């Protein structure tokens with residue numbers, strides 16, 4: 001494994017919260033949850049990081065799975081690029097330190113350890129939706145050209161696809177909608193009817209997807225050429241078993257792609273070792289790079305050299321990009337899936353924020369995140385009988401947030417946010433609470449539950465209007 005991959009896993013694999021989480025045993029917890037929270041916070045090796053994030057006033061910010069807060073590190077790298085723009089103008093592309101020209105590759109390499117990839121397999125560019133378009137489009141083109149996944153050790157993945165079979169894409173009915181819009185469009189653009197070929201695995205409970213249903217769909221349909229799944233569901237926060245899904249896809253002769261928006265920065269990944277073909281994610285959630293910050297993608301090395309479906313000059317081989325040839329030579333790296341000029345100001349904060357996360361160590365972030373969500377779930381079970389936990393309770397099936405289900409979820413979300421506990425609502429009945437590890441304390445989690453309890457007791461949330469739409 002590459003050194004950079006090792007480095008991000010700092011923390012020696014030990015769970016620094018293990019001694020503290022034993023405090024969650026019922027006796028101690030019922031006696032005094034504030035004392036439990038204080039003990040967990042006192043033992044927390046990441047507690048010092050909170051001071052390096054800006055959360056206004058005494059807000060309890062539990063929405064970092066939508067938009068992470070600013071950090072001193074992110075603002076410093078943004079300021080640096082603003083200064084370079086002012087001082088160097090066009091010269092910044094070559095003379096800034098480091099030069100802007102290879103920003104996509106450079107920050108991609110910094111992100112690679114967080115997803116278990118080699119530096120050339122990750123690039124930052126575009127947005128999730130655009131990256132779904134270009135990557136699903138690329139692999140549909142491969143299938144239509146007769147090329148399957150060719151994955152060593154997988155009998156069905158022999159590199160061949162029958163070009164007479166129109167490929168289907170397997171997704172699920174709890175996906176983030178934009179992904180389906182993009183995949184349907186890519187199918188349509190190739191004359192493939194999405195009504196038939198976007199195959200949708202249905203949830204049994206409206207919250208989670210059973211991996212056996214993905215495997216059953218692959219067994220039932222031999223036209224699936226791409227399995228495209230989330231690493232974590234945006235509503236319930238269910239974490240998927242990426243390696244299991246990738247293996248099932250390859251066994252069925254299909255490529256395995258993932259939308260990792262709800263896990264990168266909160267959960268360590270091993271995309272290369274898991275055999276993932278491609279993945280997309282954003283940087284404005286757990287990577288804390290700011291509103292509308294640049295997207296990111298992974299393409300396994302064995303696919304480098306393919307022609308991206310959405311080709312553009314920024315994905316051209318770097319050495320000859322400025323020769324301005326009218327024929328396109330894709331870069332021999334994930335960098336090929338960049339399209340146009342990278343938005344420097346939307347990439348700059350990521351540089352600082354990734355360094356901050358790497359300093360903390362993704363394994364330690366995951367360990368704290370699990371301890372925080374354990375604590376939250378235990379408090380909800382204990383104190384909020386009207387609220388159900390919609391997130392799987394098994395640790396390895398839980399991402400970074402907890403879905404609290406209540407018939408008045410929308411009103412509760414608004415009332416909580418008004419009272420300084422910033423959460424969000426996802427229809428029909430979910431309040432998402434995200435105690436992100438870098439800047440959330442166990443005392444914060446207790447305070448949020450206190451506020452939910454107070455609202456449910458007073459009924460004050462019932463004064464809020466519902467169904468007004470907008471960004472929540």
Ligand SMILES: Cc1ncc(COP(=O)(O)O)c(C=O)c1O
Pocket residue numbers: 127128129130176178179230234259261262282295
């Ligand atoms: C899981 C998931 N996929 C896709 C998207 C769309 O991302 P973008 O607007 O950056 O294209 C989002 C946005 O929040 C998301 O949460």
